[in-house]
Amino acid sequence: MATKDKTLETLFLETLKDVYHAEKQILRALGRMAKATQSPELRSAFETHREETDNQVQRLDQIFELMGKRSRGKPCEAMQGLVEEGREIMEEFKDAPALDVGLIASAQAIEHYEIARYGTLVSWARHLGMDEAASLLEETLEEEKKTDGLLTELAEGTLNEEAA
C-alpha cells in the first residue's frame, strides 16, 4: 500500500483485525480460566464474560460488514503474550492458595489491553463519522470496564485475603 493511502481508516481497519484476533484468543483463555479457578464467584465471572466475548466478536463482524470488508484477524502479539502469562500462572500456581488472585491479575491485564484498544477505536470511529460502529464499540468498551471492576471487587472482597 502506498504511504499516502495509509489513512486513519486504514489504521482503524488494522486495529479492528488486531482486536478480532485478540477476542478469539480471549474466548479460549476464559474457558481455561473458568476451569482452573477454585472460586465459584470467579468461575461465574469468567463464564459471563465468555458469553459477552462471543457477542463482542459478533459486533466486530457487524463492523467489518458495515465497512464492506470480510471479518479477518491479524495475529495480536500483545494478547498472545498476555494469554501466555496467564497460562504460566495456571501451571505454576496450580492448587496453590494464590491461584485465583493470579488468574484475576492476568484477566485484568487482558481487560486493560482491551479497554485501551476499544477506547481508541471508539474515538477513531467517531472521528471517521462511523456512528453505528462507534456505538457498537462503545457497548463492548462498557462490558470490558464492567468486567474489570467486577474482578477488582472479587479480588478485594475475599480472594486476596485467602491467598495471603
Ligand SMILES: [Fe+2]
Ligand atoms: Fe473483549
